[in-house]
Amino acid sequence: MYSLGLGIPFLLIALAVRRGIGVMSFFRKHRLAIQRIGGGILVGLGLLMATGVWGTWVSELQYWFQTDVKLPI
Numbered sequence: 001m002y003s004l005g006l007g008i009p010f011l012l013i014a015l016a017v018r019r020g021i022g023v024m025s026f027f028r029k030h031r032l033a034i035q036r037i038g039g040g041i042l043v044g045l046g047l048l049m050a051t052g053v054w055g056t057w058v059s060e061l062q063y064w065f066q067t068d069v070k071l072p073i
Helices: 002-029 033-049 053-064
Strands: none
Touching: 002 033, 033 053
């Protein structure tokens, strides 16, 4: 039982890694597009933060998603 408990997680990880290699090939093929999209998102978010729009949006979201649940302390 000890050996099974020690070995089974390693076998599961090995199977997951094998499956993950196929997923990684997608990212390798589309690496440039992913980098450009991510860079665009970072630039956009930076502009929103510099202009103060981001803070306004976050405040509005907090208002819309606030809950009135009071947890007992």
